Amino acid sequence: MKNWLNRALALLMASLESPRHEQNELDWKAALSPDKKRLAEHLSSLSNYPGGGFLVYGVDNSGTPVGIADAEIESIINQLANLGRSAVEPPLALDHAVENYGDVRLLFVHVPESSVKPVHLRGKGLEHAFIRSGGTTRMASRQEIGTLMLHSRTPRWEELRASVLLDEDALLNKFSLEPILAMLGRPVPTSREEILLWIEGEGFITREPANGGYVTNLGAIAAARKLSDFPDISRKAARVVVYNGNNEANMKLEQEGTKGYAIGFQGMLQFVMSQLPQSEIIEQALRVRRTVYPEIALREIIANSLIHQDFSVTGAGPLVEIFDDRIEISNPGGLLPSKQINRLIGTQPESRNEHLARAFRRYRICEEQGSGLLKAGIDVELYGLPPIKFESGSNYFKVTLLSPRTFAQMTPSERLEACYQHSVLKHLSGGAMTNRSLRERLKMPEKQRSMVSALIQEAMDQKLIKAADPENKSRKFSEYVPIWA
Numbered sequence: 001m002k003n004w005l006n007r008a009l010a011l012l013m014a015s016l017e018s019p020r021h022e023q024n025e026l027d028w029k030a031a032l033s034p035d036k037k038r039l040a041e042h043l044s045s046l047s048n049y050p051g052g053g054f055l056v057y058g059v060d061n062s063g064t065p066v067g068i069a070d071a072e073i074e075s076i077i078n079q080l081a082n083l084g085r086s087a088v089e090p091p092l093a094l095d096h097a098v099e100n101y102g103d104v105r106l107l108f109v110h111v112p113e114s115s116v117k118p119v120h121l122r123g124k125g126l127e128h129a130f131i132r133s134g135g136t137t138r139m140a141s142r143q144e145i146g147t148l149m150l151h152s153r154t155p156r157w158e159e160l161r162a163s164v165l166l167d168e169d170a171l172l173n174k175f176s177l178e179p180i181l182a183m184l185g186r187p188v189p190t191s192r193e194e195i196l197l198w199i200e201g202e203g204f205i206t207r208e209p210a211n212g213g214y215v216t217n218l219g220a221i222a223a224a225r226k227l228s229d230f231p232d233i234s235r236k237a238a239r240v241v242v243y244n245g246n247n248e249a250n251m252k253l254e255q256e257g258t259k260g261y262a263i264g265f266q267g268m269l270q271f272v273m274s275q276l277p278q279s280e281i282i283e284q285a286l287r288v289r290r291t292v293y294p295e296i297a298l299r300e301i302i303a304n305s306l307i308h309q310d311f312s313v314t315g316a317g318p319l320v321e322i323f324d325d326r327i328e329i330s331n332p333g334g335l336l337p338s339k340q341i342n343r344l345i346g347t348q349p350e351s352r353n354e355h356l357a358r359a360f361r362r363y364r365i366c367e368e369q370g371s372g373l374l375k376a377g378i379d380v381e382l383y384g385l386p387p388i389k390f391e392s393g394s395n396y397f398k399v400t401l402l403s404p405r406t407f408a409q410m411t412p413s414e415r416l417e418a419c420y421q422h423s424v425l426k427h428l429s430g431g432a433m434t435n436r437s438l439r440e441r442l443k444m445p446e447k448q449r450s451m452v453s454a455l456i457q458e459a460m461d462q463k464l465i466k467a468a469d470p471e472n473k474s475r476k477f478s479e480y481v482p483i484w485a
Contacts, residue, residue, distance in 0.1 A: 005097050008054045008108045020063030022135035024049060028059035030066065032076045040087035040121055045130040045137040046111035047092050047119040048148055057107035067104030080109055081208060089122040090114060093206055115155060117148040157311045158203065158218035158355040162230045167212040168196060171205055174215050176225040179263040183363040203355055218355050224260040238268060238306060238318040242275050246325050261306045265365050269299055275322050293327060293401050294379035300372035301399045303365050305331040307357045313395055326402045335392040344390055345373045346428040377425050381441050386410055387417040407442050418442065419455055420464040423482050432468045432479035456480060
């Protein structure tokens, strides 16, 4: 049984109690009306109503259930679906069910509440919006239109359509669903209807009552078998470019993603790792090869570039560029206004694309609760790399990981950022930075204690860090935290 049907049956039962009366959420219909304009007005009014509403076919004007013939059901469904697509703005996706009520069969048509309001007659102004009042449909007043606009919500990019109307077989052929099921740890659905219900629940498709449906932007960008099936989405394919040297003058190779982000992510990460410089180390008495950059850090940063990009920026997509001395991960769209570039590590996650971000976390592609960059920062320190570099422009955001450098090889700004990021990581891990911990992070011996003390003092002068206990006068045992702590 469809999840809205119990509500519809309860409303019908209440409306048929004495005295019988139509309700704001429910309108009786004996048969299909030839007045298409009036039907469009009913659709407008019910979609503007909080929680939406229902048309019940097979109940006459007196409130007597008389039933509906099977021959009429298909024509009613088709006409209402067409009106929902072409007679109102924004378009509506209706649903239906046929149920026995007593000894008669009734057709229930569900008109969901529209997130974008007011829903009005297509080709006319907002003043041609309708509402339900006293169990009837009437034109909304100017004040009521204003109230509807206050309760309107612009659809998110992920909810918009990426395809034309497709039949059910074509819908399923657009996706590669096995990797998503594996990431979720759930069994493969046993029937086509079960699969369709599941991907509809995932937000990958929106279905039409008559037949078929549309692939959403979320479905295409996350799980498309071939991104080229969706021309607008294919321009957002992630690219990996490898260069010989430290600049873009000599490109070695380029690889562009062909699948949806979620199903192609692991392959993309493995390709990136395969292109990185490697070194041999001894672990547990065995010689193993390890890349210069930690996989955890790359995984989180690349995932963030996919999730947090601005899809409204045209002609650009996520980009991973590998140079001899660094790796740069960039995406379209600058930093959100609510974010500060020096507070990215450890802060609560926030995204332009909440549905995509939630999906990536459910698929265990990236970390939850903002812990991903924290783990990335810790691994960067363990690998002896310079601090993570964040850069935000008007229409791009870039994260750079630099290959290992000694303290002497770091620039003055890199040393200060290493000190600040170390204080952040220690604070978020429940501790505090000390001269000793910073020396260990920078791989510096005890005899260079004075150099580290000078760096700490400069970071304090720059208002990057502060003493954890201002009353402590001993420099030797001082602890430090970020300035915002």
